[in-house]
Amino acid sequence: MKKAIVLFSGGLDSTTLLYYVKNKGYNPVCLIFDYGQRHKKEIIQAKKIAELTNSEYYVIKFKLNWSGSSLIDLKRKVPFHKISEIGKNRSLPSTYVHGRNTIFLSFAVSLAEAKNIKDIFIGANEVDFSGYPDCRKEYFSAWGKLLSSLGLKNKINIIAPFLKMSKKEIICLGMKLKVPYNLTWSCYVGGSKPCGKCDSCILRRKGFRDAGFHDPLS
Amino acid sequence: MKKAIVLFSGGLDSTTLLYYVKNKGYNPVCLIFDYGQRHKKEIIQAKKIAELTNSEYYVIKFKLNWSGSSLIDLKRKVPFHKISEIGKNRSLPSTYVHGRNTIFLSFAVSLAEAKNIKDIFIGANEVDFSGYPDCRKEYFSAWGKLLSSLGLKNKINIIAPFLKMSKKEIICLGMKLKVPYNLTWSCYVGGSKPCGKCDSCILRRKGFRDAGFHDPLS
Numbered sequence: 057m058k059k060a061i062v063l064f065s066g067g068l069d070s071t072t073l074l075y076y077v078k079n080k081g082y083n084p085v086c087l088i089f090d091y092g093q094r095h096k097k098e099i100i101q102a103k104k105i106a107e108l109t110n111s112e113y114y115v116i117k118f119k120l121n122w123s124g125s126s127l128i129d130l131k132r133k134v135p136f137h138k139i140s141e142i143g144k145n146r147s148l149p150s151t152y153v154h155g156r157n158t159i160f161l162s163f164a165v166s167l168a169e170a171k172n173i174k175d176i177f178i179g180a181n182e183v184d185f186s187g188y189p190d191c192r193k194e195y196f197s198a199w200g201k202l203l204s205s206l207g208l209k210n211k212i213n214i215i216a217p218f219l220k221m222s223k224k225e226i227i228c229l230g231m232k233l234k235v236p237y238n239l240t241w242s243c244y245v246g247g248s249k250p251c252g253k254c255d256s257c258i259l260r261r262k263g264f265r266d267a268g269f270h271d272p273l274s
Numbered sequence: 275m276k277k278a279i280v281l282f283s284g285g286l287d288s289t290t291l292l293y294y295v296k297n298k299g300y301n302p303v304c305l306i307f308d309y310g311q312r313h314k315k316e317i318i319q320a321k322k323i324a325e326l327t328n329s330e331y332y333v334i335k336f337k338l339n340w341s342g343s344s345l346i347d348l349k350r351k352v353p354f355h356k357i358s359e360i361g362k363n364r365s366l367p368s369t370y371v372h373g374r375n376t377i378f379l380s381f382a383v384s385l386a387e388a389k390n391i392k393d394i395f396i397g398a399n400e401v402d403f404s405g406y407p408d409c410r411k412e413y414f415s416a417w418g419k420l421l422s423s424l425g426l427k428n429k430i431n432i433i434a435p436f437l438k439m440s441k442k443e444i445i446c447l448g449m450k451l452k453v454p455y456n457l458t459w460s461c462y463v464g465g466s467k468p469c470g471k472c473d474s475c476i477l478r479r480k481g482f483r484d485a486g487f488h489d490p491l492s
Contacts (some may be wrong), residue, residue, distance in 0.1 A: 118336045120381075123388045155384025158420075162380035163338075166373025170341045189424045198416075198423035202376075205416035206407045 057083040060175040061164045064088055064113070066102030068260055069179035069218060071240045072230035074109060076217065077177050079233055085173065086113035087164055091120060091153070092128045094246035101241040108236065116163050126150040127244060134244045136253040139262060143187040149255065151244055157190035161199060161214065168212045180216045184223040184263060186255045193219055223263025231269055238272035250274075275301040278393040279382045282306055282331070284320030286478055287397035287436060289458045290448035292327060294435065295395050297451055303391065304331035305382055309338060309371070310346045312464035319459040326454070334381050344368040345462060352462045354471040357480060361405040367473065369462055375408035379417060379432060386430045398434045402441040402481060404473045411437055441481025449487055456490035468492075 060077050064070045064086035077084050088102045099115065106113040126132035135150055157180065164176045180191040189195065196216050203212045218226055230237065242260045243250035250257050250273055264271040278295050282288045282304035295302050306320045317333070324331040344350035353368055375398065382394045398409040407413065414434050421430045436444055448455065460478045461468035468475050468491055482489040 114339060116336060118334060118381075120384055120388075121332060122385050153384075154387035155380060158380040158383050159377070162373060162376040163336075165376050166338055166371075167340050169372035170338075189426060192423075194423040194425075195420070198420040202413070202416040202420050205410075205412040207412075208407060 057081065058175075059083045059085055059171070059173045060177055061168055061173055062086050062111075063160050063164060063176070063178045064102055064106065066098040066100075066105055066240060067179075067242050067256075068223075068230075068237065068240050068263070069181060069226060071105055071237070072226050072233070072235050073177055073179035073218065074105065074111065075230065075233040075235045078109060078111075082175070084109070084111045085167070085171075086111050087160070087167065088113055088115045089160055089163075090115055090117040091156070091159075094127060094130055094134075095241065095244055096246070097248070098241040101239055105236065105239050108239070114167070118159075120153065123154045125153040127153050134251075134254050137255055137258070139258055142255050142258060143185050148188070149186050151186065151255065152188050155190070157188075157195075165203065165212060169208060169210065172210045174210060174213060176212060176214050178214065178216050179218055181218045181221055181223075181226065183221060184259045186259075222266070223259055224266035227263045227267040227269060231267070240273075242273075275299065276393075277301045277303055277389070277391045278395055279386055279391055280304050280329075281378050281382060281394070281396045282320055282324065284316040284318075284323055284458060285397075285460050285474075286441075286448075286455065286458050286481070287399060287444060289323055289455070290444050290451070290453050291395055291397040291436065292323065292329065293448065293451040293453045296327060296329075300393070302327070302329045303385070303389075304329050305378070305385065306331055306333045307378055307381075308333055308335040309374070309377075311371075312345060312348055312352075313459065313462055314464070315466070316459040319457055323454070323457050326457070332385070336377075338371065341372045343371040345371050352469075352472050355473055355476070357476055360473050360476060361403050366406070367404050369404065369473065370406050373408070375406075375413075383421065383430060387426060387428065390428045392428060392430060394430060394432050396432065396434050397436055399436045399439055399441075399444065401439060402477045404477075440484070441477055442484035445481045445485040445487060449485070458491075460491075
């Protein structure tokens with residue numbers, strides 16, 4: 057079976073992605089990132105899901121001491137927005153971690169080069185999203201060009217199959233693929249239960265409601 | 275004074291770069307990487323030089339467990355090549371660390387975004403070099419496009435001023451700028467003295483000889 061790298065957070069999107077990639081016949085290699093995020097629980101859940109699915113995985117640890125993002129600076133508070141505000145007409149939310157997807161993808165590229173893996177999957181989507189600049193089509197297309205510029209024998213592709221899908225569509229796909237949503241973790245705040253108020257909780261709730269399914273975490 | 279990020283290894287090229295950047299009137303912020311390289315001495319020297327030049331610096335630590343590069347896998351040996359072989363007509367040398375510059379630059383981009391710094395300097399050169407694919411003009415041009423695709427208010431530039439310079443030219447520039455080459459470290463092998471045989475030692479020796487200066491480390 058052909059290997060594929062999956063950027064894997066243990067959240068709703070990337071867990072659905074992991075099942076999608078397996079369903080496509082790949083043997084997934086999960087990259088899990090410990091970058092000092094306040095919601096450490098996502099790392100624990102990511103490892104559980106990787107083990108449950110018999111997926112090889114690596115945990116990559118680093119710190120971004122310069123980023124004042126509220127996702128890694130515990131002195132700041134995670135902001136709460138109305139659903140109508142999320143991802144629209146406002147400046148970058150404080151949860152944005154500077155350069156995060158660029159760093160994540162650069163590690164994936166290193167692994168792909170070293171192990172001759174062609175396909176890197178990322179669960180980014182630009183429909184129901186927080187407005188981060190590194191979750192948009194233009195950005196992933198530019199990554200393709202960067203990788204071509206290396207002129208490697210092993211041509212590496214970055215694939216974001218959920219880019220244009222709504223959260224509802226992702227959840228409907230996941231339900232078909234029997235994704236264990238009870239094991240996934242989305243909340244940014246870092247408590248033992250989802251806060252229900254952060255952007256991530258709100259987008260998740262909207263997704264389950266629109267899809268007509270019950271969220272096992274609610 | 276305007277800040278600039280300098281990817282800084284404590285080697286000959288990046289130390290010359292640091293002095294070049296200071297000479298251009300920037301206030302440098304050095305990024306030093308501890309990625310498990312066998313020549314840990316370069317990190318020690320990099321910190322010394324950053325302190326000597328009153329430069330702000332960050333040390334970023336991570337591991338690339340998957341890369342079998344002889345620069346980080348201590349079970350492998352650093353290869354010795356003839357000067358005529360280096361960078362020419364051979365496959366990637368075992369010292370190539372998969373995706374290294376991509377990872378380094380991604381951290382620099384994160385810092386640039388977070389601190390509103392516009393310019394990132396890298397000391398890569400494609401004349402007297404080991405043939406690494408992430409040291410070529412096409413690669414840095416593609417990075418420019420990736421950064422544009424983010425559509426950030428702070429337009430970030432990646433600048434590689436030594437790209438087309440020979441080692442001789444870099445050293446001649448450094449001598450004018452009074453670079454303390456006695457503090458720099460180039461050898462890959464990881465001993466307390468330069469081995470004199472690895473690609474990095476050979477290119478350094480050739481550079482000093484061509485420039486007509488004495489290497490204080492020789």
